[in-house]
Amino acid sequence: MSAITPCLWFDTRGEEAARYWVSLFPRSSITSVQSWGPENPERQGQPLLVEFVLDGHPFTALNGGPEFTFTEAFSLQIDCADQAEVDHYWDAFVGDGGQESDCGWCKDKFGFSWQVVPRILPELLADPDPQRVSRAMQAMMTMKRLDVATFEAVRAG
Template identity: 90%
Template structure:
C-alpha cells in the first residue's frame, strides 16, 4: 500500500518549523534532512527537504522558495483531551508570534494554520440531540480559543 505524506512548502524555514513542531507533540522526531547542492549555489548547504514525524504521522517540509505561502485552506486539527491541552497548544502556537482566529483556529509563527479542538466539542457536534448540537455550535462561534467549561455548560443545557 502506498503512503501519503503531506509536503509543506516553505521559503527557508522548513527545518526550523519542523524542529519547533516536533518539540510540541509526543511521538515526534526529525527523520532526515537533505541539503541543497551545487544546482542552487545561493542555497547550497542549506536544508532542502526535511522529513519528520508528528505524533506518529509522517510529514515533509520543502524549502522551495518564496513562491508559495500557507493559507487556511489547509490546516492540521489537534485533538485535545482537556482544557490544559487546548491551552498548551494554543499558547505555543499563538503566544510565540502566531495569530489567533475564530472557532479554535490559529496560525503559528510560520503562518501555518492549526485547529485546536477539545474532544468534547467533537462529541457534542455528533450528539443525537439537535439542541445540544445547536448550543455547542453557537458557543463555538463566539470563541477564539475554545473553552471546555463552556461546552460542558451548554451540554447540560445551561
C-alpha cells in the same frame, strides 16, 4: 508508515518549523534533513527537504523558495483531551508570534494554520439532541480559543 505524506512548502524555514513542531507534540522526531547541492549555489548546504514525524504521522518540509505561502485552505486539527492540552497548543502557537482566529483556529509563527479542538466539541456536534448541537455551535462561534468548561455547560443543558 503511511503511503501518503503531506509536503509543506516553505521559503527557507522548513527545518526551523519542523524542529519547533516536533518539540510540541509527543511521538515526534526529525527523521532526515537533506541539503541543497551545487545545482543551487545560492542555497548550497542549506536544508532542502526535512522529513519529520508529528505524533506518529509523517510529514515533509520542502524549502522551495518564496513562490508559495500557506493559507487556511490547509490546516491541521489537533484532538485535545482537555483544556490543559488546548491551552498548551494555543499558547505555543499564538503566544510565540502566531495569530488567533475564530472557532479554535490559529496560525503559528510560520503562518501555518491549526485547529485546536477539545474532544468534547465533536462529541457535542454528533449528539442526537439537535438543541444541544445548536447550543454547541452557537457557543463555538463566539470563541477564539475553545473553552471546555463552556462546552461542558452546554452538555449539561
